[in-house]
Structures are given as C-alpha cells and as structure tokens.
Amino acid sequence: MVFNRTAIEETNKKFQQKPEKSVTISQHKKKNHSRSAQSVSLIGFFVIWQVFSSLNAYFDWFNPQFFPSPLIVCRTTWGYIQDGTLISSISASVIRVLSGFVLGTIVGVFLGIIMARSKMLNDLINPVLNMLGPIPVYAFLPIFMIWFGISEVSKITLIAYATFLPVLTYTMDGIKNVNPTWIRSAMSLGANEWQIFNKVILRAALPNVFIGMRISLALAFGALIVAEMMGSSEGLGFIIVNARNWFKLDDMFMSCILIGLLYTLFNYILILFEKILFRWKKDGLQSAIER
Amino acid sequence: MAFVEVNSLFKSYDDSGFQGKYVLNDINFKVEENEFFCVIGHSGCGKSTLLNLLAGFIKPDKGEIYVNGKLVKKPSSQQGVVFQDHALFPWYNVIENVAFGPKIAGKKDAYDIALRLIKMVGLEGYEKKFPNSLSGGMAQRVGIARALASNPELLLMDEPLGALDAMTREKMRMEILKIWKQTKKTVVFITHSIAEAVYLADRVIVLKDGKIFLNQKIEMERPRQIHSDQFLKYTKMLEKVLFDSEKLIVE
Numbered sequence: 001m002v003f004n005r006t007a008i009e010e011t012n013k014k015f016q017q018k019p020e021k022s023v024t025i026s027q028h029k030k031k032n033h034s035r036s037a038q039s040v041s042l043i044g045f046f047v048i049w050q051v052f053s054s055l056n057a058y059f060d061w062f063n064p065q066f067f068p069s070p071l072i073v074c075r076t077t078w079g080y081i082q083d084g085t086l087i088s089s090i091s092a093s094v095i096r097v098l099s100g101f102v103l104g105t106i107v108g109v110f111l112g113i114i115m116a117r118s119k120m121l122n123d124l125i126n127p128v129l130n131m132l133g134p135i136p137v138y139a140f141l142p143i144f145m146i147w148f149g150i151s152e153v154s155k156i157t158l159i160a161y162a163t164f165l166p167v168l169t170y171t172m173d174g175i176k177n178v179n180p181t182w183i184r185s186a187m188s189l190g191a192n193e194w195q196i197f198n199k200v201i202l203r204a205a206l207p208n209v210f211i212g213m214r215i216s217l218a219l220a221f222g223a224l225i226v227a228e229m230m231g232s233s234e235g236l237g238f239i240i241v242n243a244r245n246w247f248k249l250d251d252m253f254m255s256c257i258l259i260g261l262l263y264t265l266f267n268y269i270l271i272l273f274e275k276i277l278f279r280w281k282k283d284g285l286q287s288a289i290e291r
Numbered sequence: 292m293a294f295v296e297v298n299s300l301f302k303s304y305d306d307s308g309f310q311g312k313y314v315l316n317d318i319n320f321k322v323e324e325n326e327f328f329c330v331i332g333h334s335g336c337g338k339s340t341l342l343n344l345l346a347g348f349i350k351p352d353k354g355e356i357y358v359n360g361k362l363v364k365k366p367s368s369q370q371g372v373v374f375q376d377h378a379l380f381p382w383y384n385v386i387e388n389v390a391f392g393p394k395i396a397g398k399k400d401a402y403d404i405a406l407r408l409i410k411m412v413g414l415e416g417y418e419k420k421f422p423n424s425l426s427g428g429m430a431q432r433v434g435i436a437r438a439l440a441s442n443p444e445l446l447l448m449d450e451p452l453g454a455l456d457a458m459t460r461e462k463m464r465m466e467i468l469k470i471w472k473q474t475k476k477t478v479v480f481i482t483h484s485i486a487e488a489v490y491l492a493d494r495v496i497v498l499k500d501g502k503i504f505l506n507q508k509i510e511m512e513r514p515r516q517i518h519s520d521q522f523l524k525y526t527k528m529l530e531k532v533l534f535d536s537e538k539l540i541v542e
C-alpha cells in the first residue's frame with residue numbers, strides 16, 4: 001500500500017502542536033521561519049531545475065528536448081490553455097477521480113459499519129479482503145476494461161476500488177475502538193441502540209474515517225492516472241501517454257506537475273473539512289489549560 | 292421495601308465461576324431513599340463491579356437488585372452514572388453533553404434543563420467549551436450535571452473524585468453534598484478514601500475479598516468537622532476493618 005506522506009505528516013503535526021492559546025512573538029517568528037523555509041525549498045527546486053536545463057542547453061550534455069526547463073513547460077501549458085485542452089483534460093480527470101473517490105468512500109464506510117457491527121459478516125468478508133488487499137489495484141484494470149469496456153465505468157470502478165479498502169479498514173477500526181464508557185454513559189442516559197450508534201459510535205469513529213480517506217486519496221490519484229494512461233482519449237494521464245509517442249517531454253512534465261497540484265488541492269480540502277468537523281479536537285490541544 | 296435492595300448477589304468474570312472465584316460473593320444491603328451511601332474498599336475489591344451491576348451494565352451470576360421496587364435488568368435513565376474518568380462526549384460541547392439525556396427523552400426544554408444544571412454546578416459561561424479544554428474538576432462537574440439532567444431516581448458515582456488533586460477534591464466534596472441536598476437524590480458513592488466516606492456518607496459499607504465486612508451508619512451532624520473526636524472514631528473504625536481484617540475473618 002502506498003502511504004500518503006502528507007497525510008501522516010499532517011497527523012504528526014497535529015500532535016506536535018503546542019497547546020498554547022496566545023501565540024508568543026517567538027512562536028510567531030518560528031512559524032514565519034518555517035513558512036519561508038518551505039517557500040525557499042519550492043522556489044529553489046524550480047530555480048535549480050531551470051539552471052540545470054539552461055546549462056544543459058548551453059553545453060549540450062544531452063538532447064535538451066529530454067529535459068525541458070520550467071519556462072518551456074510554462075509555454076507549453078499556455079498553449080494548452082489557449083486551445084482549451086487544459087481545461088477539458090483537467091475537468092475530465094477531476095470528474096473521474098471525484099466520482100471514484102466518493103463512490104469508494106461511501107462503499108467503504110458502509111461496509112465498514114456493517115462489518116464492525118456484525119461478527120458473522122466480518123468473518124465472511126474479511127478473508128476475501130485480506131486476499132485481495134495486497135494485489136496492486138492496477139492489476140485489475142485490464143479485467144475491469146474487459147468487463148466494463150474502455151468506458152468511464154471501468155476507470156471510475158478502478159478508482160473506487162482503490163479508495164474503498166483503506167476507508168473500510170479505518171472505519172472498522174474507528175468503530176471497534178470507541179471508548180466503551182461513552183457507550184455506557186449514553187445507555188445510562190436513556191439512549192436506544194440507534195441513538196447510541198448515531199450519536200456516539202459514528203461520531204467517535206468519524207476522525208478515523210477521514211484518516212482512511214486521506215490515505216485513499218493518494219491511491220485514487222494513482223488509479224486515475226493508470227486508468228487514463230491505459231485507455232482514454234482525454235485527461236492528464238492521457239496527455240502523458242500521448243506525449244510519449246512524440247517525445248514531448250514538456251507535455252509530460254506539465255501533466256505531472258498538474259497531477260501534483262490537483263492532489264495537493266484535494267488533500268488540502270480534506271484537511272479543511274477535518275479542521276471544521278473536528279474543532280473539538282483542536283480546541284483540546286490548543287487550550288488545555290485551567291482558566 | 293427499601294429504595295435500593297441488593298439480595299445475595301454473586302458475580303464472577305470467569306465463565307468457570309463455580310470454583311468460588313467470585314469477585315462479589317453473597318452481597319446483601321439496602322439503601323434508603325435520599326440516603327448518601329458510600330462503598331469503600333481496596334483497589335480491585337470489586338467496587339466498580341458492584342456499581343456496574345447497579346447500573347445494569349453487567350449481569351449478576353446470582354441474586355437480584357431492585358431499585359424503587361423494580362428489578363434492574365439493563366441500563367436506564369433511572370440510574371444515572373458518574374464515571375471516574377468523566378466519560379464526557381468529546382465531540383459535544385458542555386451544554387450539548389448535559390442536554391444529551393433530556394434531548395433523547397424528547398424534552399423540548401432540554402437546553403433549559405441543561406442551563407439550570409450547569410449553573411448549579413457552577414460552570415456558567417463554559418457552555419460552549421469542549422470537554423478537552425476543561426480541567427479535571429470542571430469536567431467532573433459537567434459529568435455530574437449530565438447524569439442529573441435525565442432526572443434519575445438513583446445517582447451512581449464511581450470514584451468521581453479519584454483523579455483530582457487534594458484541594459480540588461475537598462471543594463468537590465462540599466459541592467457534591469450541596470447538590471445532593473438540593474436534588475434530594477439517593478446516591479451510591481464509591482471511594483477508596485476513608486475520610487471521604489466519613490465526611491460524605493449516611494451509611495458506609497466496607498467491601499473486602501468480595502464480601503461486606505462492615506455496614507455502618509454514620510451519625511454526625513453536617514457540616515462534619517474532620518478534626519472532631521466523633522469523626523476520628525469513625526475513621527479508626529473503618530481503618531481497622533480495612534487493614535486488620537484477619538481478626539474479623541477468624542471471628
């Protein structure tokens with residue numbers, strides 16, 4: 001399983017945050033330092049890339065076409081923007097990854113709930129999942145393509161399949177690890193089974209569902225690109241395979257960068273959701289002091 | 292019939308409970324209405340087990356528990372519980388936590404009930420705070436308010452002050468007495484502090500090796516003076532049972 005580094009880092013960061021409410025000046029400075037270090041790193045990356053490819057163009061170490069500079073990539077991107085293919089490619093990819101991701105999440109959460117609730121269903125489904133789980137999802141693509149044709153269905157199915165397993169695992173884990181005294185207190189406050197499930201178990205497991213979703217997001221993007229590379233006529237993955245035939249490395253670089261940007265954006269949206277939904281957690285870390 | 296009646300209660304956790312490995316072994320006692328009833332004993336003697344049985348969370352191997360004439364079979368809002376680790380729902384803020392019970396019971400004035408109780412436990416202004424941002428003593432007071440909100444006939448408290456420091460503990464003791472007097476609830480209160488039991492209780496039972504070693508009424512005016520002779524007399528009596536019990540077993 002490909003682990004999503006950003007997701008894990010973000011989670012770590014949350015725990016490292018100091019529970020201070022009033023941010024002191026030195027902390028402000030620290031934060032700014034880290035901000036500027038991060039931007040230096042990104043800018044530096046592009047500068048070094050530009051310098052290297054310029055040097056290569058000058059000294060002619062190898063065919064400069066194989067290592068286009070950021071400026072050339074920008075120019076290519078501008079071309080894509082002008083003839084409208086950029087928008088259509090991005091929207092094709094976004095629609096696919098979103099539909100697959102949402103579908104996979106729904107199925108994962110639903111199955112996770114059922115399996116956590118029913119021991120029998122768990123015993124029935126779990127061995128199959130344990131067997132299928134380690135198989136890279138990409139191996140299934142040709143099968144899906146024969147089943148569903150070279151259509152949107154086969155691509156979305158693949159993305160959904162890549163998404164659903166981590167979501168299911170984390171949902172189940174979250175439900176199983178709900179603090180039993182929460183359930184007991186709900187019982188002694190008169191809650192019936194449905195209320196306990198709805199107001200306690202699901203609420204308690206929700207943060208875990210989101211961890212699963214963040215891990216799935218990276219897998220969903222992987223599945224998206226592979227699916228688009230193997231059989232489609234538009235999308236970011238298609239740009240890559242299509243460009244390969246013409247040795248257009250600048251198009252490939254553009255596509256790769258766009259994939260990275262899209263993933264970052266989606267991941268950021270998920271993190272934003274978490275911040276809003278799980279305010280109760282943040283509040284705890286930031287103001288755990290007597291007043 | 293007394294308000295709470297516990298009749299020859301047996302409980303073991305192994306499935307092979309026949310081998311006399313009972314955590315609770317033939318427990319009998321009665322709690323009168325409005326009584327402040329303390330259970331005291333060493334760690335692991337089965338206090339929480341007894342309370343969980345009273346709350347209906349677990350089932351006895353033998354014996355019955357009656358609360359207000361009704362056999363306890365499962366948890367209900369008639370037996371309010373305050374947990375040692377407060378067990379507040381972290382995703383709800385203070386007022387949502389306290390209003391949980393009345394809301395579930397379909398009461399339209401759930402938030403008014405909650406507000407009144409939050410005021411009573413002295414946490415006005417903290418309604419919108421999340422439990423994680425409360426101190427231990429504050430969280431425990433919310434726990435008490437939450438248990439009171441469904442208006443239980445019996446309030447069960449499992450070492451609610453166990454996690455607090457000595458000074459907060461003392462303040463909370465008085466607070467609990469005040470609440471008890473105001474609400475006129477029957478309280479079963481678990482503790483392992485002798486002084487706490489003598490300070491709070493109308494009646495104390497000492498639990499040891501799964502049996503009741505002492506069932507003692509505490510007859511003292513409130514507020515109780517912890518340095519008075521009478522107070523010391525009761526403390527010594529409980530100490531003796533808790534620490535030199537061999538004699539009692541022989542007798």
Ligand SMILES: Nc1ncnc2c1ncn2[C@@H]1O[C@H](COP(=O)(O)OP(=O)(O)OP(=O)(O)O)[C@@H](O)[C@H]1O
Nearest residue numbers: 304305314332333334335336337338339340341483
């Ligand atoms: N769920 C359980 N399964 C098996 N054994 C248990 C369980 N709960 C409690 N016990 C055992 O029963 C005995 C009594 O436990 P109990 O929790 O009632 O003690 P306690 O008096 O509340 O102790 P403390 O003061 O430390 O809270 C202990 O020996 C414990 O190991």
Ligand SMILES: [Mg+2]
Nearest residue numbers: 338339340449
């Ligand atoms: Mg206990």
